[in-house]
Amino acid sequence: MKLYGLIGKHIKHSFSPSYFAEKFRNEGLIDVDYRLFPLSRISEFKKLIATEPDLTGLNVTIPYKTLIIPFLDSISEEAKTVGAVNTIKFTGTKTIGFNTDVFGFTESLKAHIGKENYLSKALILGTGGASKAISFALNQLNIKYQHVSRNAGKGLLTYENLNKSVIEKHLIIINTSPLGMAPNINSYPDLPYKAIGKQHLLFDLVYNPERTVFMKKGIEKGATVLNGLQMLHLQAEKSWEIWQEP
Numbered sequence: 614m615k616l617y618g619l620i621g622k623h624i625k626h627s628f629s630p631s632y633f634a635e636k637f638r639n640e641g642l643i644d645v646d647y648r649l650f651p652l653s654r655i656s657e658f659k660k661l662i663a664t665e666p667d668l669t670g671l672n673v674t675i676p677y678k679t680l681i682i683p684f685l686d687s688i689s690e691e692a693k694t695v696g697a698v699n700t701i702k703f704t705g706t707k708t709i710g711f712n713t714d715v716f717g718f719t720e721s722l723k724a725h726i727g728k729e730n731y732l733s734k735a736l737i738l739g740t741g742g743a744s745k746a747i748s749f750a751l752n753q754l755n756i757k758y759q760h761v762s763r764n765a766g767k768g769l770l771t772y773e774n775l776n777k778s779v780i781e782k783h784l785i786i787i788n789t790s791p792l793g794m795a796p797n798i799n800s801y802p803d804l805p806y807k808a809i810g811k812q813h814l815l816f817d818l819v820y821n822p823e824r825t826v827f828m829k830k831g832i833e834k835g836a837t838v839l840n841g842l843q844m845l846h847l848q849a850e851k852s853w854e855i856w857q858e859p
């Protein structure tokens with residue numbers, strides 16, 4: 614029996630169990646299971662691995678992507694640089710951490726990006742855990758970026774700084790804040806949307822709802838828009854690949 618699963622805090626409505634159940638069904642995989650393991654604090658991880666000897670792989674979500682690191686035997690270079698782990702592989706008695714959000718974001722972005730976007734710059738809205746994977750990915754793609762935060766800080770733009778000229782210079786705008794995510798579906802990042810045009814790509818990491826207000830406002834201006842669903846699927850598939858490697 615190979616046991617996979619997800620650790621996090623409020624994970625009752627997570628997409629992963631149904632995604633993997635369908636995958637197991639479609640691929641005719643038997644003797645495998647994917648389960649939710651809600652942890653009220655990260656120190657419970659030790660007890661979990663002691664009581665579940667069949668664990669082969671885990672995904673990690675909010676709020677443990679960074680807090681899990683000291684509990685692992687090793688982590689990949691990528692996860693170390695990003696400072697977050699969303700995938701754990703169990704090899705015998707050892708645990709190794711990876712970050713597959715970088716892969717998911719990169720592949721999803723590459724499929725939708727135009728030449729003008731590559732040559733332009735990006736704005737990353739939010740400075741939380743997900744934003745670190747995004748900045749790592751943009752560095753790899755050689756796309757310059759600036760973070761936008763609610764709080765002023767070194768090297769940061771604030772929402773008050775976002776005027777027409779700034780928006781026109783940044784053709785990729787990535788929402789890594791939870792604004793727009795269910796149940797708060799009417800919220801959206803505070804941007805001068807008037808300055809958005811056809812050449813912009815608005816990438817929302819939020820995937821529920823499938824079309825956020827941020828995306829709708831982009832569509833109204835003729836921009837290309839993308840939600841986080843493909844990224845979510847790609848990161849899950851990459852986790853699966855890592856778990857299957859010998």
Ligand SMILES: NC(=O)c1ccc[n+]([C@@H]2O[C@H](COP(=O)([O-])OP(=O)(O)OC[C@H]3O[C@@H](n4cnc5c(N)ncnc54)[C@H](OP(=O)(O)O)[C@@H]3O)[C@@H](O)[C@H]2O)c1
Binds near residue numbers: 740762763840841842
């Ligand atoms: N599609 C995918 O595969 C995927 C993968 C990972 C995450 N996500 C999604 O990405 C989002 C962010 O995840 P995360 O783990 O980075 O979350 P997080 O750490 O809780 O928040 C991200 C950042 O958003 C900003 N923010 C938070 N509340 C805000 C508000 N009310 N108004 C404006 N800005 C606000 C904050 O930055 P400042 O304080 O600097 O403003 C915060 O650090 C979530 O919706 C998550 O579901 C999707």
